[in-house]
Amino acid sequence: MDRQRSLPIIWHEAYEADIGAHVFPTRKYRSLKERLVREGVVKEADIRRPEPASNEQVGLVHTAAYLEKIVNDDFSWQDNMILEVPYSPQLREAMWLCAGGSILTARLALEYGLAAHLGGGFHHAFPDHGEGFCLINDVAVALRVLRAEGAIERATVIDCDLHHGNGTAAVFQNEAEVFTFSIHQQNNYPMYKPRSDLDLGLADGTGDAEYLELLRTHVPEILNGHRPDLVFYLAGADPYEEDQLGGLSLSRAGLRQRDELILQLAAGAGVPVAITLAGGYARRFEDTVDIHFQTVRAAGRQLQRGRG
Numbered sequence: 001m002d003r004q005r006s007l008p009i010i011w012h013e014a015y016e017a018d019i020g021a022h023v024f025p026t027r028k029y030r031s032l033k034e035r036l037v038r039e040g041v042v043k044e045a046d047i048r049r050p051e052p053a054s055n056e057q058v059g060l061v062h063t064a065a066y067l068e069k070i071v072n073d074d075f076s077w078q079d080n081m082i083l084e085v086p087y088s089p090q091l092r093e094a095m096w097l098c099a100g101g102s103i104l105t106a107r108l109a110l111e112y113g114l115a116a117h118l119g120g121g122f123h124h125a126f127p128d129h130g131e132g133f134c135l136i137n138d139v140a141v142a143l144r145v146l147r148a149e150g151a152i153e154r155a156t157v158i159d160c161d162l163h164h165g166n167g168t169a170a171v172f173q174n175e176a177e178v179f180t181f182s183i184h185q186q187n188n189y190p191m192y193k194p195r196s197d198l199d200l201g202l203a204d205g206t207g208d209a210e211y212l213e214l215l216r217t218h219v220p221e222i223l224n225g226h227r228p229d230l231v232f233y234l235a236g237a238d239p240y241e242e243d244q245l246g247g248l249s250l251s252r253a254g255l256r257q258r259d260e261l262i263l264q265l266a267a268g269a270g271v272p273v274a275i276t277l278a279g280g281y282a283r284r285f286e287d288t289v290d291i292h293f294q295t296v297r298a299a300g301r302q303l304q305r306g307r308g
């Protein structure tokens with residue numbers, strides 16, 4: 001395969017933090033990487049490994065008090081309960097690397113038109129606290145870094161994780177240059193949903209046809225209206241009908257169509273896309289990996305088509 005044409009893929013072995021027996025499968029990152037290599041989507045040697053984000057970069061989103069709490073490992077029992085994963089220095093290292101990975105993914109997306117991060121999408125982290133498995137908000141950090149550098153002016157977050165992108169909405173609520181869009185199950189975590197620029201809260205059991213129709217209606221409007229320099233796409237696997245935490249009813253074919261649709265619409269609008277994985281808790285672990293695999297493969301095909 002022509003390396004110039006291949007999709008940039010970003011991953012690091014240290015994403016796999018040990019959080020004990022947990023519904024959040026951190027081994028999915030490595031399993032996905034291995035499958036992409038096995039099926040020839042990427043060569044092992046071509047995988048790009050990020051540097052950790054700097055504290056200054058993370059500080060573009062998170063408060064000094066919160067960063068101090070993290071660095072000093074000063075997490076209370078309540079903090080860990082809200083975070084829903086036990087805090088550890090290893091988790092911190094994984095999340096700083098992951099934020100660095102989303103920064104790198106955004107840069108490569110601007111260069112190549114598309115880039116896929118085998119990680120990231122920790123959209124429940126607020127400026128002053130982490131929650132819902134999310135210590136820091138990698139996508140928000142990447143967007144603030146690129147905006148501060150002048151690499152982009154405007155960006156759109158397309159958040160298709162099953163859960164509302166509460167942290168991201170809170171970060172950018174007074175920043176008109178970043179348009180936040182979340183399509184999610186309404187009756188699910190988080191209870192408190194700060195408003196995104198566009199929220200589509202879906203009824204329990206919503207399936208492929210309605211979901212895809214909503215994207216076909218709203219995504220072109222968003223891209224034409226906001227005219228971003230970059231899209232961050234959170235390709236959550238948890239709208240899947242077999243998800244343990246989710247209550248939507250998308251099939252695997254429907255999720256594949258979702259990915260293709262978002263990528264086609266962005267390409268049609270001439271907007272580069274940085275992909276992150278976000279959630280995925282299928283009853284069968286292999287299904288989560290497969291859904292993410294299909295997302296990356298769709299991106300690879302889109303890139304080939306775009307340059308064909």
Ligand SMILES: [Zn+2]
Nearest residue numbers: 161162163279
């Ligand atoms: Zn989720």
